[in-house]
Amino acid sequence: MSAAAHWSEAVLAASLLAIDPAGLGGVNVRSLAGPVRDRWLRDFTGLLPEGTPVRRVPLHIADSRLLGGLDLAQTLQAGRPVAERGVLAEVNGGIAIMAMGERLTPSTAARLTAVLDNGEVILERDGLAMRLPSRFGVVVLDEGVTEDEKPPTALLERLAFSVILTDVSIRDTDALAPTPDEIADARALLGSVVVPDKLVEAICGAGVALGVASLRPTLMAVRVARASAALAGRVEAEEDDASVAVRLVLVPRATRIPEAPSEEPQPEEQPPEEPPPEQPPEDQPPPEGDDDEVKPPPEVDKPLEDVVLAAALAAMPAGLLAQLRAAQFMRNRAAAGGRSGASKQSGGRGRPVGTRRGMPQNGNRLNVVETLRNAAPWQPIRRREAEASGRYTEGGRRVEVRQDDFRITRYKQKSQTTSIFVVDASGSAALHRLAEAKGAVELLLADCYVRRDRVALIAFRGTGAEVLLPPTRSLVRAKRALSSLPGGGGTPFAAGIDAAVELADAVRRRGETPLLVFLTDGKANVGRDGKGGRQQAGEDALAAARMLRAASFTALMVDTSPQPQPQAQKIAREMDALYLPLPYADAKGISKTVLAATPSARG
Amino acid sequence: MGLAYPYAAIVGQDEMKHALLIAAVDPSIGGVLVFGDRGTGKSTAVRSLASLLPPMPVIAGCRYNCDPNAPAMPSLCELCASEGGKEKAAKKKVKAPVPVVDLPLGATEDRVVGALDLERALAQGVKAFEPGLLARAHRGFLYIDEVNLLEDHLVDVLLDVAASGENVVEREGLSVRHPARFVLVGSGNPEEGELRPQLLDRFGLSVEVKTPTDIAARIEVIRRRDEFDRDPVAFTEKWSKENAKLRKQIVAGREKLKEVEVPQAALERAAQLCIKLGTDGLRGELTLMRTARALAALEGDNVVTDDHLKRIAPAALRHRLRRNPLDDSGSTTRVERAIAELFGA
Numbered sequence: 001m002s003a004a005a006h007w008s009e010a011v012l013a014a015s016l017l018a019i020d021p022a023g024l025g026g027v028n029v030r031s032l033a034g035p036v037r038d039r040w041l042r043d044f045t046g047l048l049p050e051g052t053p054v055r056r057v058p059l060h061i062a063d064s065r066l067l068g069g070l071d072l073a074q075t076l077q078a079g080r081p082v083a084e085r086g087v088l089a090e091v092n093g094g095i096a097i098m099a100m101g102e103r104l105t106p107s108t109a110a111r112l113t114a115v116l117d118n119g120e121v122i123l124e125r126d127g128l129a130m131r132l133p134s135r136f137g138v139v140v141l142d143e144g145v146t147e148d149e150k151p152p153t154a155l156l157e158r159l160a161f162s163v164i165l166t167d168v169s170i171r172d173t174d175a176l177a178p179t180p181d182e183i184a185d186a187r188a189l190l191g192s193v194v195v196p197d198k199l200v201e202a203i204c205g206a207g208v209a210l211g212v213a214s215l216r217p218t219l220m221a222v223r224v225a226r227a228s229a230a231l232a233g234r235v236e237a238e239e240d241d242a243s244v245a246v247r248l249v250l251v252p253r254a255t256r257i258p259e260a261p262s263e264e265p266q267p268e269e270q271p272p273e274e275p276p277p278e279q280p281p282e283d284q285p286p287p288e289g290d291d292d293e294v295k296p297p298p299e300v301d302k303p304l305e306d307v308v309l310a311a312a313l314a315a316m317p318a319g320l321l322a323q324l325r326a327a328q329f330m331r332n333r334a335a336a337g338g339r340s341g342a343s344k345q346s347g348g349r350g351r352p353v354g355t356r357r358g359m360p361q362n363g364n365r366l367n368v369v370e371t372l373r374n375a376a377p378w379q380p381i382r383r384r385e386a387e388a389s390g391r392y393t394e395g396g397r398r399v400e401v402r403q404d405d406f407r408i409t410r411y412k413q414k415s416q417t418t419s420i421f422v423v424d425a426s427g428s429a430a431l432h433r434l435a436e437a438k439g440a441v442e443l444l445l446a447d448c449y450v451r452r453d454r455v456a457l458i459a460f461r462g463t464g465a466e467v468l469l470p471p472t473r474s475l476v477r478a479k480r481a482l483s484s485l486p487g488g489g490g491t492p493f494a495a496g497i498d499a500a501v502e503l504a505d506a507v508r509r510r511g512e513t514p515l516l517v518f519l520t521d522g523k524a525n526v527g528r529d530g531k532g533g534r535q536q537a538g539e540d541a542l543a544a545a546r547m548l549r550a551a552s553f554t555a556l557m558v559d560t561s562p563q564p565q566p567q568a569q570k571i572a573r574e575m576d577a578l579y580l581p582l583p584y585a586d587a588k589g590i591s592k593t594v595l596a597a598t599p600s601a602r603g
Numbered sequence: 604m605g606l607a608y609p610y611a612a613i614v615g616q617d618e619m620k621h622a623l624l625i626a627a628v629d630p631s632i633g634g635v636l637v638f639g640d641r642g643t644g645k646s647t648a649v650r651s652l653a654s655l656l657p658p659m660p661v662i663a664g665c666r667y668n669c670d671p672n673a674p675a676m677p678s679l680c681e682l683c684a685s686e687g688g689k690e691k692a693a694k695k696k697v698k699a700p701v702p703v704v705d706l707p708l709g710a711t712e713d714r715v716v717g718a719l720d721l722e723r724a725l726a727q728g729v730k731a732f733e734p735g736l737l738a739r740a741h742r743g744f745l746y747i748d749e750v751n752l753l754e755d756h757l758v759d760v761l762l763d764v765a766a767s768g769e770n771v772v773e774r775e776g777l778s779v780r781h782p783a784r785f786v787l788v789g790s791g792n793p794e795e796g797e798l799r800p801q802l803l804d805r806f807g808l809s810v811e812v813k814t815p816t817d818i819a820a821r822i823e824v825i826r827r828r829d830e831f832d833r834d835p836v837a838f839t840e841k842w843s844k845e846n847a848k849l850r851k852q853i854v855a856g857r858e859k860l861k862e863v864e865v866p867q868a869a870l871e872r873a874a875q876l877c878i879k880l881g882t883d884g885l886r887g888e889l890t891l892m893r894t895a896r897a898l899a900a901l902e903g904d905n906v907v908t909d910d911h912l913k914r915i916a917p918a919a920l921r922h923r924l925r926r927n928p929l930d931d932s933g934s935t936t937r938v939e940r941a942i943a944e945l946f947g948a
Binding site: 023063066067070075079080081106107110111114117118122123124125126127128129153154157191195197200201203204205207208213214215216217218219222223369370372373374376377378379380381399473474475476477 | 640641642643646705706707708709710711713714715718719720721722724725726728730733735736748749752775776792793794795796797814815816818821822824825826828829832833
């Protein structure tokens with residue numbers, strides 16, 4: 001699709017959204033900041049009726065501003081609790097613009113989607129209990145670049161449109177848009193537009209054919225068809241409207257290619273220029289499952305995999321990660337001098353876990369509500385005191401707060417650990433029991449589950465490394481990513497270490513503690529430049545290992561080759577990693593190794 | 604919030620609807636967890652439950668919705684349990700709707716457990732307790748959407764109160780205890796993260812919801828939802844008869860509950876099933892037995908049979924298996940396999 005076509009789709013989405021912002025949920029605008037996005041936003045807000053509230057919501061908005069809470073200034077002024085409406089209540093009837101949507105946390109997204117679903121803000125905060133009706137549309141500014149950088153799925157699912165302006169240049173932005181008057185007319189007409197049953201059926205059919213599992217997008221598509229008809233001034237939606245709806249809402253979410261027509265968009269691609277067939281053939285049964293997309297089984301036969309998994313199960317000592325963590329603790333204490341360790345304490349990070357008496361200094365945050373609560377019972381006495389001493393003036397301070405009343409919020413830095421599994425999926429490793437390595441990872445994953453750690457998965461094979469699974473707490477996803485891990489190709493160990501260090505660094509910057517677990521036979525034969533050659537590859541791997549050591553990440557290397565490899569040992573030493581050869585069946589040996597390597601376990 | 608979508612008009616999702624009805628018949632089963640795909644009407648179902656529930660008798664003027672038939676503390680609040688309270692209770696009873704209370708994400712602890720009433724404290728200097736959501740949910744339902752995103756310190760509070768049925772507040776110089784027995788309903792999407800095993804254990808039933816794949820069902824969902832959105836009043840009216848039928852079923856089920864007999868054979872079966880599945884503790888058996896009884900009552904049967912056990916066992920047990928956390932498809936299959944082995948297919 002040409003850039004100009006992208007733009008005209010974006011303009012169409014803006015027009016339809018302007019007709020029914022709350023009903024259609026909103027739009028995800030994927031684009032870096034720039035004149036094109038600004039232009040689109042300006043055009044879009046220009047279509048809204050005069051006086052429509054449009055609020056920009058910054059990424060790290062606090063709950064008290066997002067949902068509402070106690071208005072401190074007013075409360076102190078008035079001497080009674082005064083509520084402050086949050087952004088989500090203020091934006092009622094308008095548009096909320098979520099900046100940097102790709103960085104939105106699931107928690108913030110969940111607060112937003114709850115309001116979208118209920119049509120009201122349910123406020124239970126700071127001693128206030130309120131229900132504030134609020135219906136609005138959401139514009140998510142998604143500045144994601146890579147595939148996995150995107151707003152939370154739970155939010156995307158509730159937005160009808162997804163607009164991609166990445167390739168559009170400012171020169172392409174002169175498509176004709178409807179005038180605000182036309183939009184106003186369409187708004188007036190919307191309530192009386194009927195979508196005939198056969199179109200509803202067609203849209204549902206298209207949803208199934210495109211593999212859009214959730215029903216929300218399908219419902220959105222019906223509403224888009226209604227808005228499209230209203231825009232055209234029709235009281236009954238026609239096929240054209242349905243095809244606009246399918247093109248704008250369902251096609252971008254397609255997970256499979258419909259069977260019948262051949263010229264169909266690839267999944268995850270932009271909408272095609274040609275609308276997909278409006279009517280999926282009625283007589284054709286919905287495609288069964290994803291049979292055509294099932295990848296060939298990765299490597300060995302299933303039964304064999306089971307056998308080695310069982311073997312790996314027997315060989316892995318329980319509580320491996322716990323011991324590693326102990327090792328990490330020791331190391332952090334030892335290195336407590338210069339660098340700021342990952343588990344540093346601070347007054348203002350982590351989750352609030354209650355309050356305590358104290359002064360709002362040194363970065364401690366005052367908890368206003370609790371402070372007021374403590375001051376409250378003393379007010380009459382203090383006022384009398386103040387009056388007696390002549391300090392009291394009419395209209396002066398209404399609430400007497402003293403130092404004893406100050407309460408500060410205690411934060412608990414969640415010592416969240418993210419275990420990054422770096423799995424060698426090369427041909428040599430596949431020979432040496434890739435399945436077994438998977439079994440080992442599964443065991444370690446189970447260990448993570450018990451601790452509620454997050455896990456990430458990196459695989460390296462062929463010429464490079466790939467993050468198969470960004471840090472997640474969902475073990476279902478981890479398991480899925482692991483089981484679909486293909487094997488074969490060279491061993492770009494250096495690339496694997498580099499990718500691991502990069503990810504570990506990102507994890508640490510987020511204030512979490514990374515833990516690296518390598519599963520490899522250590523036989524590097526592909527260098528950083530992607531070319532073969534054992535000599536160079538080995539040196540690159542050692543250099544990468546030194547980088548890892550310099551960053552002082554805790555690492556564990558599980559040697560998956562039948563006999564312990566000196567090369568793997570050497571790299572592990574260079575990383576300052578715990579080295580564990582994974583023998584065929586000697587659980588005791590490994591246990592001993594771990595015990596010997598873990599200072600805290602000895603004592 | 605406007606009108607809630609009528610419960611009876613929810614297409615499919617029978618396991619979820621059934622579980623909620625069972626909880627309505629016997630609130631002591633300990634809550635319902637609804638986990639599954641997005642866009643399957645999880646929260647719609649819970650929110651529409653409120654309109655379905657028959658009103659309950661409460662002691663007039665009690666801010667905790669105390670039950671006039673409750674014997675004493677801790678099932679009654681301090682005021683109603685006192686001498687004067689008892690007399691008042693004997694005099695005045697009123698009907699009140701069963702509360703279905705939302706615990707929204709972002710709620711602060713003071714609103715959940717209750718805290719010093721700031722308004723009265725600031726204005727009048729009175730130390731008064733302002734009840735929180737736990738008090739409001741007493742004898743009703745407490746609903747947490749996206750339960751797996753709930754902050755840990757709130758989960759701790761819930762765990763304690765859900766187990767004891769009583770909320771004990773010791774803060775800001777207040778010392779208050781009040782009954783808080785509620786049906787905990789949680790919903791969420793497993794992709795957002797898992798629940799702590801302790802919290803899982805508090806739920807009596809755990810149901811899995813999936814997006815309907817049948818195209819006719821999908822069309823019906825969309826059509827009804829669209830109809831509701833366009834004219835909620837007319838749609839609710841249209842379904843009021845069906846809703847009333849369900850309400851009658853709940854009322855009848857509650858009456859029946861006391862009479863339903865659980866024969867020794869059924870108890871043994873339940874125990875065998877739990878042993879076979881290796882569930883932790885006795886809670887599995889207890890819940891299985893209770894839910895089977897509630898199911899029988901709901902369906903107007905006098906005796907708990909194998910059939911009841913068989914149908915309710917997956918929901919009652921699947922979240923209690925000492926599980927391999929990686930085995931995502933496993934628990935339901937394991938329960939079903941055990942059932943097939945035990946009862947014969």
